[in-house]
Amino acid sequence: MKHLPKHLRPRWRYLAVALETTPDATIDRGDFQRELWYCVQNLVGDVGSAESDCTVIRFDFADGRGEAVVRAHHGHTDTARAALACLSTVNGHDLGLHVRGISGTIRACEEKYLGRPSEESTQRTVAFESDDRDAVERGSLLDVRVNGAFVGATNLDFE
Template identity: 60%
Template sequence: MKHLPKYIRPRWRYLAVGIESTPAAEIDRGTFQRELWYAAGNLLGDPGSAAADLTVYSFSFADGAGETMLRVRRGETDAARAALACVDAIDGEPVGLSVRGISGTVRACEERYLGRGTGRFEQRHVAFADADRPAYARDEAVEVSMPTGFVSATELDFE
């Protein structure tokens, strides 16, 4: 079977997306892809979701931070960004997604926008809510472990 001529092949754009969640979150590629498809289907409908053709191209997530690259059809990047904005939790864990950039090739997307993670968590104990509690710090953000879940704070809240 012959390859399609270049002018007939589908054209793609690649979105670099940063992922942040709680330190205890366990998110994998399959669950992220499923939530993305559900969000796209609910927002754009079946025809719009099929036109965007959102696919997770690469994925990495550990210690509450990660990054992924999404493949989207050219001309559908606005719809893809809107679908990403609808994802607020994955398997019950709250997540924050941010589009770092859009590129026309995988290589350019990796070199420009991926690989510069936000750093890893540093575990320590802090005084919060009248008790000594375990906390996870990354840059200026601090996640304090409470009996009901995590509470977000900044370094200024502890000085």
């Protein structure tokens, strides 16, 4: 089978997305893809969803942080960004995300916006609400375990 000429091939844009949630969250590519499709469909409907064709190409997630590369048709990056902005939970875990940038190829997207070594997380005990509690420290961020759930804080809250 012959390849299509370059001028007839679909044109894609790749969005580099940074993900962050609580350290105990378990999210995989399929869960993230399903929630993204629901957000796109609810935002622009079936036709708009098919036109933008938002697909997760790369996905890496561990210890509450991760990265993803989301593919969208050229000209529909605004739709993809809006759908990503609507995405707030995956598997019942609150999710924060940030679009780091948009590129024309997967390779350029990964080299320019992704692939930085992630910060190491460490366990420590902090005084929070007049009690010693377990916390996970990632850079200047702390996730304090309170009643079985995590509460976000910074080192400035404890100094």
